[in-house]
Amino acid sequence: MTNETQDERYHVADEAIYDAFFLILKEKELDKITVSDVIKRAGIVRSTFYNHYENIPALVTAIEDKTIHDIFSIMETFHPKNDRDLCKSYFLTICNYTKTNPFLANLLRNPRGDTFFEKTLTMFHRYVTTVTENTSPSHHTAEEFSYMIACTIGSTIGVLHKWSKENFQTPAEVVSDILTQAFIAGMLPFMQ
Numbered sequence: 407m408t409n410e411t412q413d414e415r416y417h418v419a420d421e422a423i424y425d426a427f428f429l430i431l432k433e434k435e436l437d438k439i440t441v442s443d444v445i446k447r448a449g450i451v452r453s454t455f456y457n458h459y460e461n462i463p464a465l466v467t468a469i470e471d472k473t474i475h476d477i478f479s480i481m482e483t484f485h486p487k488n489d490r491d492l493c494k495s496y497f498l499t500i501c502n503y504t505k506t507n508p509f510l511a512n513l514l515r516n517p518r519g520d521t522f523f524e525k526t527l528t529m530f531h532r533y534v535t536t537v538t539e540n541t542s543p544s545h546h547t548a549e550e551f552s553y554m555i556a557c558t559i560g561s562t563i564g565v566l567h568k569w570s571k572e573n574f575q576t577p578a579e580v581v582s583d584i585l586t587q588a589f590i591a592g593m594l595p596f597m598q
Contacts, residue, residue, distance in 0.1 A: 420458055422448040424472075427465060428508045436466070436512065469509050470522045474529055476503065477510075481533065493589055497562075497582035504566050505574050514563070514570040530559050554592075561588060 426447035430439050439462055445455050459465040480503060484496045504510055513522055533555075562585055569581050 416458075419448075419450060419454050422450060423455060423458060423465065424469065427469065431508045431512055470525060473507060473510050473522070474526055476507075477526070478529060478533065490586060490590060494582050494586040497585040497589070498578060500562070500585075501566070501569070501578040501582045504570065505578060511570045511574075514567045530556070558589060558592065561592075 423444060426444050426449075427439065430443050430447055434443070441452065441455055441462060444462070444465070445452055448455075459468065477500075480496075480499055504514065565581060565585055565588075569576060
């Protein structure tokens, strides 16, 4: 068997484990999920699970890391301009990702002060530092600019928390429009 086939099979099994975990997370609390739950839902044998993850906490860590990577990949694609459609498209992408990622939605709904938020805030801090170093706003200091970015990130997380707590009853388009308005009225003028 070629390495490419093995890699593909590994990836398929990994996706099955993630998908099963996400489905179970909609039914059970995170700390109640077992390896048996995951393997039954994923349709895999126990040894396949253990070839990928040592235990459920290791799976959760991998999902945290993947979620953080996904969020920052989305953030890196955004190049703010005074373009309402571009901003709304960006925030709609974030809303749809949040809605389709039960792990993230669960954490936003019920923050436990766990390592995910610590990792995420550390990554946001690095992002703010990098953006601040690479941008020179004409009317504001780098310190003011970094605080404004932190404010924008915080308000976005707050809106996503409220939205997920209300089980996504408001359409994603409406939430993304609110985030767009806040960005265009608050952060964008600060950047110019």
